[in-house]
Amino acid sequence: MVETVSMNGGNGPNSYTQNSKSQEEGSTRAKALLAKSIQENLEIQNNSRVFSIADLGCSVGPNTFSCVQTIMQAVQLKLKNCGPDLEEPEFHVFFNDNVTNDFNTLFKALPPERQYMAAGVPGSFHGRLFPKASMNFMHSSFALNWLAKVPKEVTQEYSSAWNKGRVSYVLSSREVMNAYAAQFSSDIEAFFSARSMELAGDGLLVVIMPCRAEGTLPSESTILDVLECL
Numbered sequence: 001m002v003e004t005v006s007m008n009g010g011n012g013p014n015s016y017t018q019n020s021k022s023q024e025e026g027s028t029r030a031k032a033l034l035a036k037s038i039q040e041n042l043e044i045q046n047n048s049r050v051f052s053i054a055d056l057g058c059s060v061g062p063n064t065f066s067c068v069q070t071i072m073q074a075v076q077l078k079l080k081n082c083g084p085d086l087e088e089p090e091f092h093v094f095f096n097d098n099v100t101n102d103f104n105t106l107f108k109a110l111p112p113e114r115q116y117m118a119a120g121v122p123g124s125f126h127g128r129l130f131p132k133a134s135m136n137f138m139h140s141s142f143a144l145n146w147l148a149k150v151p152k153e154v155t156q157e158y159s160s161a162w163n164k165g166r167v168s169y170v171l172s173s174r175e176v177m178n179a180y181a182a183q184f185s186s187d188i189e190a191f192f193s194a195r196s197m198e199l200a201g202d203g204l205l206v207v208i209m210p211c212r213a214e215g216t217l218p219s220e221s222t223i224l225d226v227l228e229c230l
């Protein structure tokens with residue numbers, strides 16, 4: 001079995017629930033863009049009875065619930081703008097994360113007033129999770145930056161890309177950075193390949209993730225600089 005790591009579950013002081021403010025701030029900042037992209041790009045079919053939404057790398061909440069709320073509100077507004085004859089579909093929301101995620105905490109925290117049916121989908125988003133052409137809207141925030149695995153060569157002492165036991169590459173050699181970049185490149189390709197199968201023809205995918213400006217060094221990124229302390 002592939003080894004996976006997850007955020008701390010439960011609601012205690014070290015849980016993700018209590019320690020995800022920066023991700024919450026990021027998603028709040030992206031809210032307007034998310035809503036705008038739905039108004040501008042989502043095509044609503046007249047005959048859709050079910051509108052399927054997935055949050056990939058949802059963790060245990062609460063951020064996933066506010067993201068889903070933003071998506072639902074924007075889709076409902078879009079439906080309203082399409083005219084009074086359009087019947088509102090039922091919403092089905094799929095919460096995905098690695099199998100080791102604390103899904104029990106997530107399920108217990110589901111908003112009681114939600115206007116959607118909820119389901120948990122365990123498994124890696126680097127592979128297929130849903131049937132072909134079944135999803136209308138897929139979203140992922142602060143999760144795609146996670147690699148599927150540590151590149152082998154950074155852990156091998158005899159390799160030119162050995163990272164000397166460190167968990168960050170900010171101040172590492174070019175070979176180490178290249179090894180991480182190659183892993184990301186293969187992961188993102190696997191992610192897009194799976195989503196391209198799962199999204200309906202008129203479906204949308206929105207990804208929110210921390211990035212560096214093109215042409216800048218890892219050491220110029222505040223987030224990566226913090227990781228260097230580990």
Ligand SMILES: C[S@@+](CC[C@H](N)C(=O)[O-])C[C@H]1O[C@@H](n2cnc3c(N)ncnc32)[C@H](O)[C@@H]1O
Pocket residue numbers: 005006007020023024027056057058059060063064096097098101123124125126140141142143144146147148
């Ligand atoms: C920092 S949390 C973000 C949670 C939430 N999206 C948010 O914005 O608060 C990243 C989540 O991605 C999940 N994750 C990482 N790699 C994954 C993968 N390959 N498949 C599914 N989930 C993954 C982790 O388990 C973790 O729960």
